[in-house]
Amino acid sequence: MRVVAFRFASLRPASLSSHAHRRAIARLSSSRTSYNSHRRRSNSTLAAETPQASEPSTSLHVKPSHQQSPFSSQGTTALTPLQQYSKLVDSGALRTDKHQTRIIQRLQRLHDDLATYSPPPIPSSTPSLSLLSRLFSTGEGHTVTIPPEQVPKGLYLYGDVGTGKTMLMDLFYNTLPDEIKRKRRVHFHAFMIDVHKRIHEAKKHLGFDGGDPIPPVARDLASEAYVLCFDEFQVTDIADAMILRQLFEKLLSYGVVCVMTSNRHPDELYKNGIQRSSFIPCIELLKERFEVTDLDSGTDYRRIPRTLSHVYYDPISQDNRRELDKIWKAYTSDPSDPVVANRKLETWGRTLLVPESTSTIAKFRFTDLCGKPLSAADYLEITRNFGTIFLVDVPKMGLDKKDLARRFITFVDACYESKVKLLALSEVPIFKVFADDPNAKEGEISAHMRSIMDDLGLSSDVVGASSMFTGEEELFAFARCCSRLVQMGSKDWAETAGVR
Secondary structure: OOOOOOOOOOOOHHHHHOHHHHHHHHHHOOOOOOOOOOOOOOOOOOOOOOOOOOOOHHHOOOOOOOOOOOOOOOOOOOOOHHHHHHHHHHHOOOOOOHHHHHHHHHHHHHHHHHHOOOOOOOOOOOOOOOHHHHHHOOOHHHOOOOOHHHOOOEEEEEOOOOOOHHHHHHHHHHOOOOOOOOEEEEEHHHHHHHHHHHHHHHHHHHOOOOOOOHHHHHHHHHHHOOEEEEEOOOOOOHHHHHHHHHHHHHHHHOOOEEEEEEOOOHHHOOOOOOOHHHOHHHHHHHHHHEEEEEOOOOOOHHHOOOOEOOOEEOOOOHHHHHHHHHHHHHHOOOOOOOOEEEEEEEEOOEEEEEEEEOOOEEEEEHHHHHOOOOOHHHHHHHHHHOOEEEEEEEOOOOHHHHHHHHHHHHHHHHHHHOOOEEEEEEOOOHHHOOOOEOOOOHHHOOHHHHHHHHHHOOOHHHHOEOOOOOOHHHHHHHHHHHHHHHHHOEHHHHHHOOOO
């Protein structure tokens, strides 16, 4: 997975001929979309490239060679964030500017604080208790509280899509001192799945009246990592909102230092959510214990031109089906790794069947993935196992297929976060599968939808217009999915994704 984000405002398009720099550009835009009232209306943040159907498929590589990104940690662990930034400037990958320097200096401050920080020992349960009791005991005698002034202040970095937040988090995380062994960088969606699993296990052992499961979960998390980096922090449902308030209180009391990126200012989190008043203390905690920094530098890197690769095919015709089958056979031609039917994946105690797959490449029909009640955890497990996925028979989705659309959006998000190479055959251009009318004109879009699409820089000429998404979070999920499909169809993505 990737790390938390920011916008490097002065990348030079001229240097895109470098393969490593193309990877850097691809990673610069790996952040989720969220509507943020703190954003400037003029700041467009999603790409609006038009797919080029005439692009030849030769830009796809059956076995692409792995080339190191300039933001990789390999060989840079002795460098500080400022030194690594200077190295990237000297190499020509970046050009310095005042905004970048301001952000890097804040990361450097935290880096220096962590270099001399000694986290408090995490208490264990009373040795005389049973193993399960020691794992899940929540007695007051086993908690620890460290004064806030003794803990380095965390960073909360927020900004629009395309600000390069993930790349910035990569740079920070990969330059942490070697002495810091207890550290973790994780996408926030995957983190919450992990937290829910831990809470579920804790509840099973604690029993109905066995106590609160969150303190022991927080203790376990703190014992594993005292530096936590979260990519794309967001709160979308009441279950997470209620957990996060207490979880962060406990983590910070154990001396855990967090760095997180988000599309929203803390005040905008869980806006209009059910029982949001109960989440307000968590927002105040974030503003008190974190340095809240806006990453908006005014440059949208998703508008840097990229040549689109021919990985999406439409309409669903025999010619296009044969073309995609040719690519599938080329990708799966290794006799030492033959195609297996109905490969089994285990997730959350359930078995998922993959219709056709090698050890790294899978092929699904749309109904296999989105026509069944699969969750984000299922899609993450699929994309964790397969670096390249073929998806065929993607239909145009209207109001009568809203559930399918939501699952497809979740699947695309999982592909994006796992850097999966996606090849698809769809009824209409993949960017317009949610469109009520593929030829919709701007005047036919609702005022609210047009406002959001304009703010995100998403053109209706590219993705069409959809009335199936009405809520603010739904609209942004729709916009993010369309933007990511555009990026995942680029030549840069095709040449660097899918490596396992």
